[in-house]
Amino acid sequence: MNLPQKIAGVNKNSIPRLVQYKYVLKKVLASGSDRVYSNELADAIGITAAQVRKDFSLFGIMGNKRGGYSVSDLLGIIQRILGSQPGQDVIIAGMGHLGIALSNYKGFEKEGICIRAGFDIDPVKCGVQGNIPVYPFSECEGYISNRNIKVGILAVPADAAQLVLDVMVRGGVEGVLNFAPVHLMAQRSCVIHDVNLGVELEFLLYFVNALNNRGGKA
Amino acid sequence: MNLPQKIAGVNKNSIPRLVQYKYVLKKVLASGSDRVYSNELADAIGITAAQVRKDFSLFGIMGNKRGGYSVSDLLGIIQRILGSQPGQDVIIAGMGHLGIALSNYKGFEKEGICIRAGFDIDPVKCGVQGNIPVYPFSECEGYISNRNIKVGILAVPADAAQLVLDVMVRGGVEGVLNFAPVHLMAQRSCVIHDVNLGVELEFLLYFVNALNNRGGKA
DNA sequence: TAGATTGTTAATCGATTAACAATC
DNA sequence: TAGATTGTTAATCGATTAACAATC
Known part of the structure; x- marks a missing residue:
């Protein structure tokens, strides 16, 4: 969905x-x-x-x-x-630079959004990154269901994304912000919103190129 | 524009x-x-x-x-x-985690996109971050004009964004991918494409909240 | 050929813009 | 009041969907 x-x-x-x-x-x-x-x-x-x-x-x-x-x-x-109320808890899967950037994002807090924790398969990334605790990915599903987390951010490589989504959905997540450049399918009802940074940059490049080819060297 | x-x-x-x-x-x-x-x-x-x-x-x-x-x-x-041809050079202003994440982005290369350099006012961030050289922001305008860079990525805090855009545009940039959560105005002709990660997350939250308020506890 | 898939047209749907009456 | 701004309706614009003739 x-x-x-x-x-x-x-x-x-x-x-x-x-x-x-x-x-x-x-x-x-x-x-x-x-x-x-x-x-x-x-x-x-x-x-x-x-x-x-x-x-x-x-x-x-x-x-x-x-x-x-x-x-x-x-x-x-x-x-x-x-629906901006205090206590909107969110977790992040994949604590690479993008995951860390999101966990540091100023301004979530004053919208009532709280990034509670990150998860990563790489033990080196676990511990504390920036503002939030980072746990082994194996604990992700349990964390979500125990704490009743409803929203997750997917900041893992494309080839891991579907698997990670499945885990999140099993845990009980109802919405996912997906940065992996692949089209995902949720087993159960879960809203997926894709943000593809590569597409955004290429979208811009199209307009820059198109404008140049009109004015000049086409 | x-x-x-x-x-x-x-x-x-x-x-x-x-x-x-x-x-x-x-x-x-x-x-x-x-x-x-x-x-x-x-x-x-x-x-x-x-x-x-x-x-x-x-x-x-x-x-x-x-x-x-x-x-x-x-x-x-x-x-x-x-217009996907080899040699589409891009620079990044602001080498925080988001800037670094973008500079590491796999797959730009095979689309002919090359992130050439980063710029930051913080001397600590200068040197080499990940794959690219990072220079003091004071060198940004010159770098753009000397190398004829056409596209820049803005990954700086909101309050610095307009100033940094002005510098980029003076250097000769024709397109900017803006991650700062402010509406910018370019002096000269420059395509600006905004990506607001906070808005993307809150957009998702709206749907998650709205669906819950239909089914259940509204 | 028979079957399947394309390319395009027309219909629908949705979003934005324009215009203006209502009214503070 | 006169002036200005809202709230809404109608018109326009743009994007998607449906349907189907063309054709390989």
Whole structure:
């Protein structure tokens, strides 16, 4: 199972934007202001004000016809929609540089996300890496089921990814963020969201190359 | 400037799929086969065969009404479309764990991509990290212009990102893969492609939370 | 040939943009 | 009030899916 196509008719593309609005709102709030306009939010993330209002409309978010939106109210509503509550525990399989980078990621904490532990087959990587304890991969399934972990990050090589996913799913994980460049299949119901860094870079290269071949040396 | 909206009427979503087809085709070729069917490609990346044929149709790629596609031919055509040629030089600004992870990324090399160097303000990070030389950030602009680097990866903290982008653009970069969680603006023409790992994780969390709130404890 | 797969067209679906009435 | 901003509807745009004729 990949991403579910539909959650109650919600525009899938609006979700990452809600997350971005949340980030911006926190900055605005920290800056002391409690009022924000749709065009300010739009500028802050590089979209149009109409898009912002449309997103809000889809989720029934209402502002004030005159005075924009209350930052703190809006933040609360968006956090509720996203399910951002304290205590969202996550584990990481594969503590290479990417795994460590994610375990160090600033800002997860203030979204209520806690990276609890890492797992690796390499004993050298076990112990403590950065902020989190790292255990042998053999303990992964038990850890997940004992602590009722719902989300895992897959940062292992491509050829190990399916096997590691199977272990995570057996442990009881319901969602996986997959950085391995392979298409995975979950045995049981588990949402898989793929992030392929190679594809992202090549996607960019396409546009750089395409623009050059238009202007110049094609 | 963010991603250009249109390159000659091409479906933007088909580009990352072309990259994925390329990966699959290389595997198939390595396995010794030189024939592939649209449904095989579809299964390998988790989409439908109709989507594969539609993508090909958009780029004028033709197979054989009976026998599918020649893997080697198809690979050549897709590589030409993507501009995958040897000698695509890339540099990285910010050699934290994410920067190092990217510099170690297997598989860039066989796509003709070469991560040439890293840059960091921290002298401790300079020298050699993994596979590439790391220079003081002060040398970044000169390096880019001297070596005619066209693409940069931004793996620095959010508050440094705009400044580092400005330097890269002054050096002559035409495309940037940005991992910093801020919306950047380029002075001159430069394609910016954002990858926000926090957003990706929260996007996944939304679906996990939403599915739970449907079935159970909402 | 008969069967299977392609390439393309038309239909559907979904997302974004534009426009504007409502209203504070 | 006059002006400005919202919330929503309609129009547009783009992407995916379905269907099927073409054909090897």
